[in-house]
Amino acid sequence: MIKIILFLTLILIFNINDIESLYVKGPFLIDKDKIILLRGISRPSLEWYAFGENLSLNDYKLMKGWGANVVRLSLNQDFWLEKAKLYNKEYKETVAKQVKMIRSLGMYCILDLHWSDDGDINTEQAGQKRMADENSIEFWKQVAPIYKNDTGVLFELYNEPLLLPWRVWKEGGVYNGKKYIGMQQLYDAVRNQSAENIVIINGIRWGFDLYGAKDLVFPGYNIMFGTHPYKDPTRVKKYWDQTFGDLSDKYPIIATEFGEFTCDTNYTKEFLDYADMKEIHWSAWGWYKKDCAFPSVIAEWDGTPSAVGELVKESLTRTIKEININFLDIEDKDKDNEKEKEKEEEEEGKEAKEKEKENEKDTDHHRHHNTSKENVTPLKSAEDEERDFIDDFETIDEEKDDDMSVGSSEIGAIVSAAIDVENNKT
Template sequence: MLLSSYTISAEEMSTKGLHIKDNHIYNSNGEMIMLRGVNRPGTEYSCVQYAKIFDGPFDEEHIHVIRDWKVNAVRVPLNEDCWLGRHAAESPFFGEAYREAIQKYIEIFTDNNMAVIIDLHWSSNGTLATQQIAMPSKEGAQEFWKQIASIYKSNSRVLFDLYNEPYPFKTLEWGQDEQAWKCWKDATGCSDDPEIPYDASGMQQLIDAVRSTGSDNIILLPGIQYASSVNMFLKYVPNDPAGQLGVSLHSYDFNHCNSEGCWDDFLRPVYSQYPIVATETGQKDCLYDYLTDFLHYADVNNIHYLAWSWLVTDCESPALIKDWDGTPTNYGQGYKRHLSILSKGKQPWYSDTFDMYNDKVTHWASDWSTAKRKWNDTDLVYQGKYSFSAEITPEGMFYLNCYNCIKTSVHKTLEFWINGGEIGDQDFSIQLINNERKASDTFTVQHVCSSSTIPASKWVKATIDLTQLPQNAIYSGFWLLPQNDQPKMYIDQVTVKAIYEPPNNDGDDDSSSSTITISLSTIILLLLLNLFL
């Protein structure tokens, strides 16, 4: 795929003088720079849970291990009480000692040309900060940022992520959360949320606290719903006299907005006016299919990103590394490889082909079926570990919904495999669904299957030819709808295939070394054979 807007560089850029101009971040040389990095957790919880400051090594040698992944940014989560020395006694890991250690730690990063995003991760609700709370505190959070800004106002490599994951009025539906945005902006009405029984700060108050010190460092404002939603950011964006506001986004596979169609609707209006930094991104199943899709979208649209997390823990956390030497987990391999290719000035390979179901309902789709079903059935499987079994009726359909994901300008076929189970001979219609959740185009199962009927205990392929549909049509999934009750059947490997598949020539080191190894082995074998002939 030829990408029209793709900022990559094989040369390491300076992170000095970071500032926002229009909707991009630049350095002191006037070069547009993309922040790509990792989160380094531990400093938000170790001081209140484990009687220490860091979780793992924190010396310069280890910082070089992080840099070896070709990152230029790190996010350091902090604890309000550990920094301010409140709600517990001074100790070697709390208060002054914590502040001194954090400052030395950040200095090592910035001295090594890395941008540092300081994140207020845990704030106090009047007691010791030992967990996330819905909104930052009034007194403590403002004092925290005054102190941080005073220290780092002369270090332009440091950015301020004002609060990790606000979630005021978290039960409100997506897109219907103006009450939450009012609380988020300036704390208006926050006390109406039962999860905020304390005096809270809005983002405007925290901006004012930072700017009162004379700091003009870049400020990142997180969205609501755990920093995953920026749907009303433009309406409620606070005022910054320095004009140095960016957006902090958390993008995970389990978020409400987790595919290209949704990103286009909700992120594009924001990143067209403000830089977005995905200060957290990742997925929780040790895979990297979602991560790959989001990183591609981010690269194309100049969204900055930092993966969660550089921590030795369960891969599902998610964790990028297996050990402190930087050995990647399977999930981490996907990220490290992506960064490595970018560092060579190349574009990572990407295809618009995607799976809606492949051992799981992928992030591209949601299971909106009303039929009796099981998405991880092992009785009959075409490929992988699981299939999706369903007993469809006129009242209970099989329905995979997605967010404007099927585009006739991009995709050529919708394909999946069906097995008739013990009985077979199922009869139903396959209907493509538009973005109003209405049937748009209908196909009979006999029309799209490789067999005139669905046989018992045998897999047959269903293929819908999208090239025969109207040009530039967009669909949000499909359902299987019968006229009468149907026996149990199995569905597997639901794939939407792209019209164009680009050649995989991204120059990945792993594939190169693999080819060399095979070639050398072949040469050695031929030499040995020649000796005995």
């Protein structure tokens, strides 16, 4: 097979008033035969207030003026669903107006399921939960058909899954006595509405960790994987490759949130440089006037950037279009990936057969001499594997309501920091 080397320029598309179709091809996003790199800003408030705060066309014009080509809107399923106690009859129209304004400016829009209800539709305390619930499926069943004719609207299936076994994260199931809905079920809810929109699937540990995703097969298409690299001792640069960076060779990766909780900007700069190197998409948190601990990219509602906002703005407007990259023709790269996967599966099959033959020989030997029992290590069940994974990270005591008791000091730090983030956001 002849590999065609293309020398292309990675470009940001800012004026996209006539978007035809945005779709995933290998590790790339394609629109009108151009490679798209999503870079923009998260716009919170619709998750905690049904009408949002300071939302206006001028708001989005300011973002575009910074150089953003995507805006992420954080949503609340209980404001949306009519059967929910927190339902607001004007919420759907409020969301629709924001999407229309964003799209009219030629920017892409991400709809993020940010807050949920843990399966209790009558709650008055919707918020950040461990994982999606049955009502989350209904939310996407209703949202998807509304925006299915506009592929410039992307669906972020669930904002920040907490620590879960990978199988539960993917397929759903019961964990610590609670039933959760998995990413595959949310994906299916969207596709069952004939919606072709790109979906974003975030990892575990407050949306950061995608390490286990590489070993799980998601039947489907137009899938991006999402991460939230906030500053934390367990989320520093040395962990980025294994938790999400290496996946960018095969899938498009987007950091739909990132930042640090002080006015220091070193971590943010380090991540932005890394994102450029890995061609990772991102939307900075967040366009909301608050302090550094939020963290906020604006100091004033007029678009005056904060310290970290200056860095984000500079990154949005830098001349990425001058960075030339070499890569294989997309079709050839896909074929290479498929061929490599087939080769790996073939080698794994050969190894399995060889081990099986060796085990048979050992069995025959022991049976013949009757000297000892077979010394064969049994394969672990899926449940044991999941438990081993959880034990690597935390010792979880019995939960009471939404409180988490964590035995590991490291995970305790993660949870404390993340809870501080959510408290600062609200």
